Amino acid sequence: SAKNNGRDTYRVFEPMLMETIKRRRSLEAALRRACMRDEFTIVYQPVFSSLNDEITAAEALLRWTCPDHGEIPPSEFIPIAEELGLVSRIGADVLRQACKDAAGWPDHIDLAVNVSPVQLLDPRLPQMVAQALADSGLAPERLELEITETALLNNDEAALRTLTQIRKLGVSISLDDFGTGYSSLSYLHRFPISRIKIDKSFIQRVPGDSGSVSIVRAITQLGSSLNMQITAEGIETESQLAFIREQGCDHVQGFLTGRPIASADFLARTGKRVVVNA
Numbered sequence: 001s002a003k004n005n006g007r008d009t010y011r012v013f014e015p016m017l018m019e020t021i022k023r024r025r026s027l028e029a030a031l032r033r034a035c036m037r038d039e040f041t042i043v044y045q046p047v048f049s050s051l052n053d054e055i056t057a058a059e060a061l062l063r064w065t066c067p068d069h070g071e072i073p074p075s076e077f078i079p080i081a082e083e084l085g086l087v088s089r090i091g092a093d094v095l096r097q098a099c100k101d102a103a104g105w106p107d108h109i110d111l112a113v114n115v116s117p118v119q120l121l122d123p124r125l126p127q128m129v130a131q132a133l134a135d136s137g138l139a140p141e142r143l144e145l146e147i148t149e150t151a152l153l154n155n156d157e158a159a160l161r162t163l164t165q166i167r168k169l170g171v172s173i174s175l176d177d178f179g180t181g182y183s184s185l186s187y188l189h190r191f192p193i194s195r196i197k198i199d200k201s202f203i204q205r206v207p208g209d210s211g212s213v214s215i216v217r218a219i220t221q222l223g224s225s226l227n228m229q230i231t232a233e234g235i236e237t238e239s240q241l242a243f244i245r246e247q248g249c250d251h252v253q254g255f256l257t258g259r260p261i262a263s264a265d266f267l268a269r270t271g272k273r274v275v276v277n278a
């Protein structure tokens, strides 16, 4: 009967739920400890110009190796850090370290740093950014902060104030994962955004999927008519790269052209061009 099925389902799922909760509790405790130790590293994914194939920037991506659970992806630990109120502190450390690393790269190479929606609500963010720039000596024009549409959704007044202050420092703002959130086009001109990063879920379906082809074309045209730069992220194949080049996206980023690597390895690559022959 349905009643029995319900009971069986309950019996099957309860242990899984318990495991999930136990892992979550354990990760929470580990993340609190990680903040005091040195368990975080930053890797850098190269960004290429689609015009001349040269490296123009790198995106800083945070890595956490937990002593108990091994490597935990940011998609898992960032939301936990947000809930525990740790994300501003972690984010400030990332900013400080990434600016320091980037200050050792050639001057024409920019740095992109992700900012969580929770971090964007911290009124101290502009001061943290200014401090990271001052301590590292990195020129503000070389720094881009990546935010997502969700960050703008419910707190647009506060976000606008913070982003305007950051923009005044000379730092630019990119809209990450574009197309997956609520994509209100009004964000694009209300906020001081100078770059759109097309989400990898669309990039990975071109050129085969006609819906994704249309979306990538539309975003690229929209961006260029608003005088914004466009990055296509998540490029894994030569046919995706060829398609993206035809569309006139300014920059490309993906496993095909370069995986995230340590700062020293990135520095060694900065003189080199993209290695694929698409």
Ligand code: C2E
Binding pocket: 045, 060, 061, 062, 073, 074, 075, 078, 091, 094, 114, 115, 116, 146, 176, 177, 200, 233, 234, 235, 236, 253, 254, 255, 256, 260
């Ligand atoms: P994101 O900002 O959109 O970063 C791009 C993600 O796509 C990275 O995953 C990168 O490794 C991955 N990626 C790049 N090229 C490809 C590709 O060709 N194929 C595939 N399948 N993936 C590719 P990662 O490092 O796991 O980061 C995931 C997300 O976690 C980031 O997405 C960002 O939202 C967040 N994150 C990472 N580092 C930080 C950080 O320092 N602070 C904050 N607040 N969030 C971070």
Ligand code: MG
Binding pocket: 059, 114, 146, 176
């Ligand atoms: Mg990003």
Ligand code: MG
Binding pocket: 110, 140, 141, 142, 143, 172
């Ligand atoms: Mg710039």
Ligand code: MG
Binding pocket: 176, 177, 197, 199, 200, 233
């Ligand atoms: Mg993204």
